Amino acid sequence: MILSISNWWSDMSMVEQVFWGIAILFSFFFVIQTVLTFFGGDVEDMDVDGDADTAIDGDGGIDFQFLSLKNLIAFFTIFGWTGIICLHSGYSPGISALIATVAGLIMMFIMASIMYMMGKLVEDGSLKIKNALGKSGSVYLPIPAKRSAMGKIQIQVQGLQTLDAVTDHETDIPTGAIVTVVDILNNQILVVKPN
Numbered sequence: 001m002i003l004s005i006s007n008w009w010s011d012m013s014m015v016e017q018v019f020w021g022i023a024i025l026f027s028f029f030f031v032i033q034t035v036l037t038f039f040g041g042d043v044e045d046m047d048v049d050g051d052a053d054t055a056i057d058g059d060g061g062i063d064f065q066f067l068s069l070k071n072l073i074a075f076f077t078i079f080g081w082t083g084i085i086c087l088h089s090g091y092s093p094g095i096s097a098l099i100a101t102v103a104g105l106i107m108m109f110i111m112a113s114i115m116y117m118m119g120k121l122v123e124d125g126s127l128k129i130k131n132a133l134g135k136s137g138s139v140y141l142p143i144p145a146k147r148s149a150m151g152k153i154q155i156q157v158q159g160l161q162t163l164d165a166v167t168d169h170e171t172d173i174p175t176g177a178i179v180t181v182v183d184i185l186n187n188q189i190l191v192v193k194p195n
Contacts, residue, residue, distance in 0.1 A: 015097075019084045020080070023080025023083070033073055070115075071107075072108075075104035078107040079100045082099060082103040083097060086099050128157075129163070129184055129187060130184065133181055135155055137155030138155075138176060139153050139165075140175065141175065143165050143166065143167045145169055146170070149166075155181070163189075163190055166185070167191065168193070173192070180192060
């Protein structure tokens with residue numbers, strides 16, 4: 001068997017050997033990359049310094065990355081196999097290399113586009129407290145009068161939330177009362193009035 005592979009290899013032209021070498025090597029890397037992508041090639045136990053909230057607030061997904069390791073592996077995989085197919089179809093080595101390069105670039109563009117579109121699927125689950133303005137909720141913990149202390153209300157803002165609240169009302173607002181949000185203090189405390 002080794003002798004037949006050796007004969008097969010030596011019967012090829014130099015250009016054909018280059019295409020086969022690239023196709024086999026990068027197909028191997030492509031398979032490993034695919035397996036790692038689907039079965040846990042992520043790094044889990046990393047120590048990272050910095051403010052996670054800042055990093056998350058600034059994360060807009062994945063930018064369009066044409067040059068990346070995954071894209072280069074895909075380029076050379078498609079380049080090698082397309083070159084082999086073109087040579088076996090009777091094209092000259094120059095035309096085969098040109099067609100293989102175009103096919104590889106198209107594959108890189110497709111992979112970059114897929115990653116870009118997947119990056120746009122991110123969802124920001126952080127609470128936007130400004131969405132509470134003008135909404136009504138019910139008092140969960142009594143709210144003392146004239147902002148003397150904080151109480152809590154339950155309100156539908158991106159799902160049911162229990163949030164701190166104060167009031168400018170002359171009397172305490174008891175548990176179960178319906179209130180409307182009229183302002184937000186320090187981007188975290190709701191100012192409410194009874195309905």
